[in-house]
Amino acid sequence: MYRLFDEVSLLRASLQGETEAWGEIVARYKDAVFGLCLGFLHNPADAEDITHDAFIRAYENLRRYKLDKKFSTWIFTIASNLCRNRLRHRRYHPVIPPPDEIAGGSDPAVEYARDVRLGQVRKALDQLPYLYRTPLVLRFYNELAYNEIAEILAVPEGTVKTRIHRAKIQLKRIMEKDGLTDHVQR
Amino acid sequence: MYNDDLEHQLKETFEHEAALHRDRLEGLESRISEELEGRLPKPGFGDLIRDLVAPSKAGRMGQLVVLAATAAVFLIVGGLFLPELSPQLNPAERLAEAGGGVAFGTTVFLVPAPNASEVVLVGSFNNWEATPLADEDLDGIWRVELTLDPGRYEYAFVVDGQWWGQDPAADETVRSYGGYSSVRYIGLAGGDA
Structure with a gap:
């Protein structure tokens, strides 16, 4: 209706x-x-x-x-x-992170490679502080503008930009350190 | 690694993860509709004011003007005597002076845990950070006293790392995040002293 x-x-x-x-x-x-x-x-x-x-x-x-x-x-x-x-x-109920799940697909080899690659990005994301992870989600998953992210997180717009910038730098460092850069460039 | 690569990978990662678990949302709208059946959104402050000043739409503007004028007169006259009438009072004194609610002051939180080695209190009053309880006389009753401003507070005890949210001394118990939390109303009618 x-x-x-x-x-x-x-x-x-x-x-x-x-x-x-x-x-x-x-x-x-x-x-x-x-x-x-x-x-x-x-x-x-x-x-x-x-x-x-x-x-x-x-x-x-x-x-x-x-x-x-x-x-x-x-x-x-x-x-x-x-x-x-x-x-x-x-903090008082530590949870065990869920295992990485692998979705089915038309080409198992391609699907598997993608799942591994995305799983590695996810692991790198998990190493980021919560403060930096949240604006990345709002920006790249929810596709929000900086001013909307600022309103949601109750911080100035400049802070959002700074956090996203720093988050990306940290992510790159983590991925380079863990040898994941090749996956990302591909 | 270029920024565009990274942004693309991030987007793909978030979307892939959400898609993997999307089946959890199956029928969520129906479940929520059923759960809310018969319930109305809580009245807002604006509704209360509207109900007070304007029972009908036609008379609303005129009544608002009268209300505003009356408030202005009170503010001007009250301002002349403000230093004598309203010295700086703390929240407890303000509430007592206003005569609203019950008197309040220190709030005691107790929990029996004879075998525990650590008991803390977490709640909306301390940003869900740990406030330790003590069992100084070793009788197994852990205790802490807090001075809280008037309001509604959710809280729980954490006994040796285990959540314990059903305090018998609470004014009510609510279920949130898959567990229980206790609630106390401080300085409000019917609540804790």
Whole structure:
């Protein structure tokens, strides 16, 4: 029923308690929110939990959202804050990182090589401080502008640029040290 | 290595990882819709003000003007006497003076853990950083006292590294992040003293 509605109409309907309209909002944004959480935390179970919690909290606090602002920035901010809280919680619940999974594909050799290569990038990313990893996810997965990233992370735009720049330098160093540069150049 | 290569690799890595686990999101929208069924978003501050000053849209502007004018008069008159009426008070004194909520001061957190070697308190009041508890008389009851401003606080104990979020002394218990956390309302009606 709500599939053809525009975003503002969906949000207005949600404010009236139309939870199916909210479900449509969830359907439109769940991939982006999940990818953000997964990029931040590198833990699929945590990312799933937080994606769920972010949409519940956003609905509960929907009256705080201003319709003239981008909804994506708002929901990403909520998810980002929940990820940060989860990390604090994790200090007392150390988790074992999930094993690297290998997806199936048409050419197993090509798929395998790609999985290995991406797994190595992921390992390098995991060595970056959380502070540097988060703007990389928002920039290169969520494809956000610097000013949007700044709003989500509650830091000045200049800080975002600096962190992304430093993150890239650190990543290159890590990958060169671990002998991964060839993979990246290919 | 060129920047474009790296950016491309990053994008590919994030997207690949998300795609691998996307099946976890199957039916999420339906589950959330069902979970929220019958619930409305919480009323905002703006709604409360609107309800107070303007029961109908037609009269809203006029009533807002009257309200603003009244507030301005109070501010001007009040400003003349402000030094005498409102000396610098701490939050506890301010609340007591206002007569709102119950009196509050030190909040005690206790947890029985006779065999523990380390007990800490984490919560929204300390940014989820560890505040240690002590068992000075070795009776197995660990304790810490904190002075908290009025508000709602989520917290949990961590006993030898194990999360323990169901404090019987809490005002309520909430489930978050797959575990339990306790909640205390400090300086608010019905809450902790």
